[in-house]
Amino acid sequence: SINTRNDLIEGQVSRINPMVQNGNIEVEVTLPKSLPASARPELNIEGKVSIDKLSSALFIDKPVGAKPYSEATLYLVDKEKQQARAIQVHYGAETSQHI
Structure with missing residues (x-):
């Protein structure tokens, strides 16, 4: 789930970068077509991946x-x-x- 600080958006992991950088792994997420108004380009977000x-x-x-x-x-x-x-x-x- 993606936290925009105003809304939680459910997404689907579409790609996992195999490289670890500074202890982090980059993950690409496919989001639903309809997004809340709080979702904007260049917005700092927080994500949680449930396996x-x-x-x-x-x-x-x-x-x-x-x-x-x-x-x-x-x-x-x-x-x-x-x-x-x-x-x-x-x-x-x-x-x-x-x-």
């Missing part, structure tokens, strides 16, 4: 060495009892910061 949607998913900050779709032992902390116990977890998909 997939997971419902009822839990996620955590990615532990060092965590691999997607694998199993691991983590420690679940009970703050009231001031105890930690080992639990077996099954990782799913990952992002750059979460799993």
Whole structure:
């Protein structure tokens, strides 16, 4: 979705530039034929690309060495009892910061 600061416009990714520049990847988006009045040439916008949607998913900050779709032992902390116990977890998909 494209945020013009006044409206959100849904688009479709039409091209992904294979080159990374300053940690960014350029993406071309095909927009609908009818655009809101807030969409103008040379407008600074913000975009969000959604690749997939997971419902009822839990996620955590990615532990060092965590691999997607694998199993691991983590420690679940009970703050009231001031105890930690080992639990077996099954990782799913990952992002750059979460799993």
